Amino acid sequence: MPRDEVEAAYFTLLRAREELTALRRYEEYLADELRRLRRFTSEGEALADTVDRRLRRALRHTDGPLKEALDARAAVIRDEQARLPERVEAAERFVEECERDHAALREGR
Numbered sequence: 215m216p217r218d219e220v221e222a223a224y225f226t227l228l229r230a231r232e233e234l235t236a237l238r239r240y241e242e243y244l245a246d247e248l249r250r251l252r253r254f255t256s257e258g259e260a261l262a263d264t265v266d267r268r269l270r271r272a273l274r275h276t277d278g279p280l281k282e283a284l285d286a287r288a289a290v291i292r293d294e295q296a297r298l299p300e301r302v303e304a305a306e307r308f309v310e311e312c313e314r315d316h317a318a319l320r321e322g323r
Contacts, residue, residue, distance in 0.1 A: 220319045226313040234305040241298050248291050251284055 262270060 220316070223312065223316040223319050227309070227316050230305065230309045230312045234302070234309050237298065237305050239304050241295075241302065244291050244298070246296050248288060248295075251291075255281075255284055283294050 267274075
């Protein structure tokens with residue numbers, strides 16, 4: 215088999231592995247980010263509970279929009295998390311296919 219084809223298959227395999235690794239890191243990032251948002255919300259609520267509501271009047275008008283923004287971000291994260299397993303599985307299958315193709319070309323088949 216021509217060396218160029220073997221090298222091309224190898225570099226395709228490397229890119230496929232990089233993509234799979236990136237997807238797995240993204241999966242971890244999403245889980246960490248969702249935990250961070252939950253922590254931020256619970257810590258903010260606990261902190262607010264220690265101060266008289268009347269004294270927080272100047273800040274209260276931002277509570278609703280902040281909660282809405284956090285809820286919207288969490289919803290997007292959960293949506294991404296729901297879609298990600300399918301993307302990871304497809305990337306895993308592609309890596310396996312690239313490994314087979316590269317091995318076959320290296321062996322001269």
